[in-house]
Amino acid sequence: MVQYRHPHLDASFAALSDTTRRGVLEQLGRSDASITELAEKFHMTLTGMKKHVGVLEQAGLVTTEKVGRVRTCKLGLRRLEEEAAWIERYRQVWDARFDELDKVVEELKQKEKADGQKKRE
Numbered sequence: 001m002v003q004y005r006h007p008h009l010d011a012s013f014a015a016l017s018d019t020t021r022r023g024v025l026e027q028l029g030r031s032d033a034s035i036t037e038l039a040e041k042f043h044m045t046l047t048g049m050k051k052h053v054g055v056l057e058q059a060g061l062v063t064t065e066k067v068g069r070v071r072t073c074k075l076g077l078r079r080l081e082e083e084a085a086w087i088e089r090y091r092q093v094w095d096a097r098f099d100e101l102d103k104v105v106e107e108l109k110q111k112e113k114a115d116g117q118k119k120r121e
Helices: 007-016 019-030 035-041 046-058 081-120
Strands: 062-067 070-075
Touching (some): 007 046
Antiparallel strands (some): 062 070
């Protein structure tokens, strides 16, 4: 089995795989929020939201700061450049494959058209 060693990618994609966590990132992109505010917005328990924030925090996508009894969340310092570069590499591979497929389809269309004209003659 092939082993890839990209812990940042693994943590980021795992964090981003959940709809709620993506929503939390979008919300924090607009403004910082407490865990209580996030839990209310997403109709979750505080415990559930703490777990989601913990996953995002481990991936470096969110930071939290506790002041008194309130834990405030904000976007982390990671900007997903490594993840974007990884996705871009595969986008380029797939674009090239689709370009080749387009060529094959076009060749088949031309051949079919030529074969149709030969039959009429």
